Amino acid sequence: MPSTPVRAAYDELVARGLKLDLTRGKPAPDQLDLAAPLLARDMSHDYRAADGTDTRNYGGDNGAGLPELRAIFGELLHIPVEQLLALGNASLQVMHDTIVHALLHGLPGVLAPWHGQEVAFLCPSPGYDRHFAVTESFGIRMIPVPFDADGRLPLDLIAEHLKDPAVKGMWCVPMFANPGGEVYDEETVRALVSLPAAADDFRLFWDNAYAVHVLTDEFPPVIDVLGLAAEAGNPDRVFVFASTSKMTLAGGGVAFFGSSPANVTWFRKHTSVQTIGPDKVNQLRHVRHFGDADGVRALMQRHRALIAPKFAATERILAERLRPSGAEPVAHWTTPAGGYFIALTGPAGTATRAVELAKAAGIAVTPAGAAFPYGEDPDDAVIRIAPTFPSLDDVEAAVDGLCTCLLFATEERAAVSASSPS
Template sequence: MKLTEANTDRLLALKDEVTASYGELKARDLSLNLTRGKPSAEQLDVAESLLALPGEGDHILADGTDVRNYGGGDGISEIRELWAEVLGIPAELVVAGDASSLNIMFDLISWSHTFGNNDSERPWAAEAAEGTVKWICPVPGYDRHFAITETFGYEMVTVPMNEDGPDVDAIRELVKDPQVKGMWVVPVFSNPTGYTVTREVAEALAALETAAPDFRVIWDNAYAVHTLTDEFPEILDIVGIAAAAGNPNRFWAMSSTSKITLAGAGVAFFNSSAENLDWYRKYATIRGIGPNKVNQLAHARYFGNAEGVRAVMRKHSGILGPKFRAVTEILERRGLGDLGVAEWTHPEGGYFISVDVIDGTAKRVVELAKEAGIALTGAGSAYPLKDDPNNRNLRLAPSLPPQEEVEVAMDGVATCMLLAAIEAAEAADAAEAVK
C-alpha cells in the first residue's frame, strides 16, 4: 500500500486523538505477544487424553510388531493408513516420522545438497561450488522454510503468492534456469496469507517443463485440516497429479499433527513417489533406527479414523475462530481499511493473518507496538532474509493468547498502525514543503 492511497487529510485530522490513545496504551504497561503461531493451552488440552495412550499392555500391532522395539522405518501401518484416508492419498506412498515435518524437509534438502537426489546428475553442493543454487520462494511466505534454504546458502528468488497460489507465469520463466532446483509451497491456508492453491494452479506446477531434472517442490500441507469454519477444504493428491502430468518425482509432500495434538510431540508424514521414497529410505535408515512407534500408536488410538481427526479439528476451530474474527473486526472497526492505512487477508483456516500497511511503515508499527508492550513478529519475516523490499507486510498470530488478550493487543496494534501512518503523512508533507 502506498501513502498516496491513504486519506491523508482524515489521517492528519486524527493525529491528536491517536497520539492520546497511544499514550494511554503505553501507560497500561502491557505484556502481550502475537509473534508465533503456537497452539493455546486450551487447544493443547483437547489432546490431553493422548498422554495416557496407547496404555499399559497395548503395544502389539495387528501384524505382530512390538512398537516398543527398534525398526519400522516407514512408521506403523495404522497411522499411515489413517492419515492417507485424511489426505485422500495411497497409504503405500506415505512414510510416518517424528514430531515435525520440518525435520524431514531439512533432511531432504540436506541430502540433496550432500549426495544429490535420485534425479540429480551430481550433488547440489557441487553445483553451488561452481555457481549458485536457486530456490523459488512465494511471498509472503513461511519464515522457517526460508531459514532452511538460507542455511544452505541458496539464492532465494521471490514470486507473488496470489489468492489462487504462487504466480505460475513467473515460475514458468524461472525454471528455464537449470540452477533453479526447487520451490516452497504451503498449498492449503498458506502461511501467512491463508490462501489455498487451486487445482488449476497445482496442475500447472505439476506440468511445468524445468531445465533442472532434479527440480523439487516442497508441498508443505501443514494446515490441510486447520479450518476456522465448519467446512474442510479439498485436499489435492499432488503426487498423483504430478504422476499424471509425467513428472512423478516432482513433489515432496509434507504434513503433520504438530498443531493438531501436542506441538513438538506429534507425527510427521512424507508423501511422494515410490522412487523418491526409496531414495529417502536409503539415507533415513542410516540416520536412525526408526521413528517413535509408541507415539504413532497413541495417535492412531486417539484419532480412531479420519473422521476422528476432523472431530478434533472442529474443536480447534471453535477455539481459534473467535480470535481470528476479533482481529479482522477490530481492524475494520478502527477504520484502517476506509482510511487506506492497511489491508488484510480473511483466512478461512490456518494460523495467521497477513496485513499490508503503508509502504515504509511496517517496521515502525512493530517498534511502536514493542514500546507499548505488544510483541509482534518482526516486519519482513514473511520474506527471504527478512527483507521486505516495501517494508509493508506484517504477520499476525492470534492463536496463543486468550481471547481477551487478543482483543486488547489488536486494538493496540491498530493504534500503532494509525500512528505510523500519520507520521508517514507528516513526513511526506514536510518533504513536499521543502520542494
C-alpha cells in the same frame, strides 16, 4: 511531531504497561488440553500395533512408521499408504534433512548432488519464515515470488524462473498458507507439476501443514498432487510434508513425508543411517487417539471452536479501526478460511515502525519482513498476526493496540512526506 489524537491514543497504550504476544502461531493451552486423553492413555499392557509389532522394541517396518497411522493420514492427505512415511515429531526437520540429502547425495535419476552447484529456490511471498531460514542456512539463493491481489501465484513468472537450471526447488504451502491463508486451486497445482523445468531435479517442497486446520465447518478437498504429477509425466517432482503438531501436541506429534515410489525409496535409504526407526509407541498412541480420518476431522472441529472466535475478533477490530465507515481504508488484510495466521498490509514504509511502536507498548509482534526471503519486505508493509495462542481478551487488546501503532506509524510517515521538499 505535534500531539494528535492518534499520538495521544498511543501514549495511553504505552501507559497501560501491557505484556501481550502475537508472534508465533502456537496452539493455545486449551487446544493442547484436547490431547489430554492421548497423554493419559496407558500403553503398558497394550503396546502392539495392528500387525502384532511390539512398538516398545526394534522391529516392524521401522523406516516407514505404523501402517495404521499412515492409512489415516494417507486418506487425509490424498497419498497412497505405500508412498507415505510416518516419522518423528517435526516436519521442519524432515524438510531440512531432505535438502541435506539432495545436497550431499543428489536426487533419484540425477548423478550430481546439489553441493557444488548454484542452487536457488522459488519462495512465494509473503511466506513461512522457517522455510526461508532453512534454505538461507545452506546458502541457497532465494527468489521471491509475490502472490497477486487475488492470492494466486504468478504462473507466468514461475515458468520464466524455471528456465534457469539453478532453480532446484520451490517452497509451497498449498492450503491456508502462512501467513496469508492462500489456497492453491487445481489449475495452479496442475501448472506447478507440469511446467517445464531446466533442472531435471527440480522439486516442489509441498508443506501441507494446514490441510485440515479449518476455521469453518467444511473441509475443502485435498488435491491429489502426487497423482497429478504422475499424470503430467513428472512423478518425482513433489515432496509432501505434514505433521500432527497443531492437532495433538506441538512438542510430541508425528511428521509425515510422502512422494513418488522412487523418492520414498531414496529418502528411506539415506535416513536409514540416521535412525533405526521413529517412536512407534507415540505413533500407536496417536492411532488410538484419532481412531480414523473422521476422528481427526472431528478433533479439528473442536480446535476450530476454540480459535475461530479469535480470528473473528481480529478481523472485526481491524475493520473497526483501519476501515472505518465513510473513511479511506488505512490497510487491508486476509480473511483466511483456515490456518493459523492473518497477513495485515499497511501503507508502504510503515510495518517496521509499527512493530517497533508495538514492542515499546508491550505488544510482541513477528518482526516486519519476517515473511519474506532474507527478512526483506520490498514495501515494508506486511505484518503477520498470529491470534491462536493468547486468550480472546488478550487477542482483542493486542490487535486493538497494534492498530493504534499502525495508525501512528502511518501518521508519522505522512508528516515526514509532507515536510519533505517536493
